[in-house]
Amino acid sequence: MSAVERILSRAVKEITPGSIVNLGIGLPTQVMHYLPDDFDVQIHSENGILGAWKQAAPAEMDPFLIDAAGAYVSLREGASLFDSAVSFAMIRRARLDLTMIGAFEVDAQGNLANWKIPGKFSPGIGGAMELAQKTKRIVVLTTHTDKHGRPKILKTCRLPLTARACVSRIISDMAVIDVTDRGLVVREKLVDITNEDLQAQTEAELTFATGEASV
């Protein structure tokens, strides 16, 4: 399994039946393809869809129906379409159960930075501030280190924050880590790695739950 496949196949287990879930641009939108076709979930897409589903067959693909990342989604039975004010009313009123979101940096306090790398790459805020601040549960999907091998899971974020103390869980290509009052706790390891080696690739201090599942 590739690093991305490890993240996505673990992330899909976070989605509980009957929930309303937003999947952010990047890794999270791909989680949908790991869901069984009959799974009871409503996928919210902030461009105005509740009940988005996997890409339609080529003949049914609709250029006027995309998710927030631009993919040509289909609609499930019972879906609804609405304007951006209604879409974000749903978010700010905390009607979403779970948001999975990408990160430039995430830290031991559950702070999230994912909208601005000053002078380099500033994609912008999009829906991230409202999703991060108001969704009941935020799970970050990220590679454990950046493309230069530097840790993305930090003691304290250095980039401008998207939201403070919003992250409940981090799923990387190496581990599942919870943000707790006692700092970061490793719940599962997704690769064959020693605690020492995992810590070496993480700037924040890790605690290892006794009996954490390993590969």
Next chain:
Amino acid sequence: MKKNRTLEDAIAAIPSGAVVMVGGFGNPGTPFSLINELVRQGQTELTLIKNDANEAGHGLSRLVENGQVRKLITTHIGLNKGVIDLMNLGGIEVEFHPQGILAEKIRTAGSGSFGFLTDIGIDSEITRQEDLLNWQGTTYKVEMALSADFALIHAAQADWLGNLVYQGSAINFSPLMAMAAKHVIVETPDLGAPGRFKPEQVHTPGAFVDSVVPLESLTSDYGILEHHVRR
């Protein structure tokens, strides 16, 4: 009164320096034909308000690439590296808002009010001290309404009174912007006589619309973007 206009006449109403809202989230709802005519006519020093900058060579991105845009008020330009690079070089001013806050600022202007109170981004770098208001023991951020001189809107269907119906995920900012601009220009590939819609199906009532431009057909801009198709 018929609100039908030609593409050329409708866009000629926009002067250089205007503040222009543009509907659309990615491709759906982007009024490509109105934008392409604005590129052809060449008005400059525009301030544009749109969720995103479309992608290189398409829609709003063409206005930026053509040097017609002074400022972009937006939420996310992550799919347009050219605009990010231009912003980093100082070639365009970009103002980012949280997406739902931008929508609500536009909705607020469109309903004739002046602002609202929120806690979104209140402790982030997008909030200045002077934006904070303490009221009865709680601190809020004041967000002012956002209006514009013009709105450019794509509707799936319209009648010549300006009643509009949107399609799919192309609703997004369009009904909000159609209420928030002084002069609203709509393009549609399907323009018909009043009476074609059940009244309760109308998304934007014609009272908000000034010009309706019928499109002969939809160009390839409106089609499937192959690089977004999952193989």
